[in-house]
Amino acid sequence: MTAKRKKMTMRRFGAVRQYRSGRWTASYLDPTGERRRAPGTFETKADAEVWLSQVEADITRGAWRDPDAGAVNFEEYATKWVVERGVAPLTVELYTRLLRLHILPGLGRLDLDEITPPRVREWRAERLSSTGAATTVAKSYRLLKAILETAADDELIRRNPCRIRGAGKEVSQSGQVATVEQVDALAEAVGIRWRLMVYLGAYGPMRPEEQAELRRKDVNVENVTIVVRKAAPELATGVRVEGPTKSEAGKRLVVLPAFLATDLRRHLDWYAEKGPEGLLFVGEKGAPFRRSTFGRRWRKARERVGMPSNFRFYDLRHTGHTLSTRSGATLKDTMVRAGQSTEKAALIYQHSDHDRQKEVAGGLDRMVRAARERARDKPDQAAGGAEVVRDT
Template sequence: MAPKKKRRFGRIRKLPSGRYQARYLGPDGVDRPAPQTFASVREADDWLAEQQTEVRRGDWVDPDAGAVNFEDYALRWVKERRLSPTTDELYRRLLRLHILPTFGGLDLDEIAPARVRSWRSERLDATGAETTIAKAYRLLKAVLQTATDDELIRRNPCRIKGAGKETAEERPTATVAQVDALADALGPRWRLMVYIAAYGPARPEEQAAMRRRDVDLDNVGIWVRTAEPELTTGRRAPGDTKSDAGKRFIVLPAFMGKDLKRHLAWYAEKTPDGLLFVGEKGKPFRRSTFGRKWRRARAKVGLPENFRFYDLRHTGHTLSTQSGATLKDTMVRAGQSSERAALIYQHSNLERQREVAGGIDARVRAEREKAADVPDEQPSGTERARDA
């Protein structure tokens, strides 16, 4: 009888219960038992072979490393990112409302792909907010990817293809007449804000930070240097623009020169560094107060409830692209650093398609008339078709 071959990796022993226990010495020098017992030697041996393969490939992860509470890790992850106030607020809100109620009490290594799938399905059913849940999924995936990079877990359990992709509906636009009507409905104090949003086009948080010194009357334009978004708590968070490209000089349509002069004379704070937009009581622009005025003006003009003030920016870019602006032109005016963001405004709506078709029609008619003036012994196929 051949002698029994000595095991080179790990140990297996039979327990009094009849089941088998497997153990091995980890790369960290710690004796590591399997998390469960096995019904046969073969099953125990297969488990040891998997551990040996991971050690040889350098894929071995300390099985105790993932015993870190997800909530503690996620909150520390947000803090370490040094995010902008608005992004920090968004991430903490997504964690509080959508992620921590399910995963907050679990350790990192307890979050499995099946649990992630069930969580996403439940959130979609409960909220119907596909865009918000896509954001929450992306955040969860980012946190767990860092945990993977930190070697706390072996592999990111967020593996749902396309789950983090947002498919936003195309935003509505206003006509020039509707923009004018909105400016009139909001009143002279906010008229310039409407026009800068539509024809600048500047973001609301950029307008909130604009100062008297930013206005250039000679060149009919305005500088965007900073941004002051308003958090849900009502606190303003002065800081940089959304990207480096956000710092820019916006050349405004010439007709706005009169509006700029009048606003500076009547409504802007009088100090050289005074705010351009302040409320009736001289206080800084507030989203909540302006929001009530906006909703009344929108209803008066007859625009749909889903038309946001931010959609004036979309309106302005649509008008500029229809006027011949290139992709680069759009990026500069929008203060965007990526073509992907600028392409949002490069869509072609029905009216633009009619304009394009009209141009083709005029060109074809002109060419046909030109050809008809040249005598030809044999009529062309186009002429025969037209005369048929």
């Protein structure tokens, strides 16, 4: 005859029972009144009672978590997380790409509570080994950590398993900075319709997506200023998305060096769309600025001038940062000028007002004029050979 189970032993909290195999199980009523059983069995009655005591302690201090809460597929949760962030289209595109290429292949099939610290370490090591792209892996790790931090806030997991110190930090890359002569050469080589875009990139310094959404009403030729209100990034699909700037700091009044007054006036007269809402930059056929089309023109201009093949249009911002600093601007001045904002900076840096920005633009104007004067004294000076400095 098959041996029967031993009678359940009731306790002040929960109950323990011995199976015919000799092992023990435990159960308890959760805060909602539902009976919960231990996920496994115990070798001794004492082990089962210790487990119950731990559960009771969690309930008493409000730390108890539904053991089934983490049984949520990570891919489903992460996909929903991206949609609910409400971030800019370019950021959505970045998150989606990082998930698809680097995170979901290794972790997508798991439930949230199955993503443990060892699994995170294994995933990161595999990505570093197979891709060799430390910067991309750091971005992917930051995204994974942010998603799982929300899962912890939602009480779907007890604690964020992303605990690798420094794993989300990117190694600082050296940004290439052009000289004044090289910026002038690029502006000439890119063509008269687009030369102002080069100058605004360097001396604004404005992001390409900010320039793509500039309107005639944003330009004040008399004061040599431009108001940045919105941005129009172009996604990898070629779709132009009009929307807010990268951050609130991106909405700003940019005081330009005085030498750009002529270029501003000429561009408005010759190329900008008519009317206050007319776009500042449009193509030969009247279409809005397209990154893909301009990119081909930029590469040809870069080659003609003799600049390195990895000198990006975005590196003009590095140029603007560096030249502004050399002309006397402080870090807070360059941050305001470039529309940069970080949580840390918001706590540390004070406001750089309009008068101070006029002083910075004045210093930049004097520097550029002096460099051009020196270049005229040395007409045989080569345009190529961008200097490489630490990005500031």
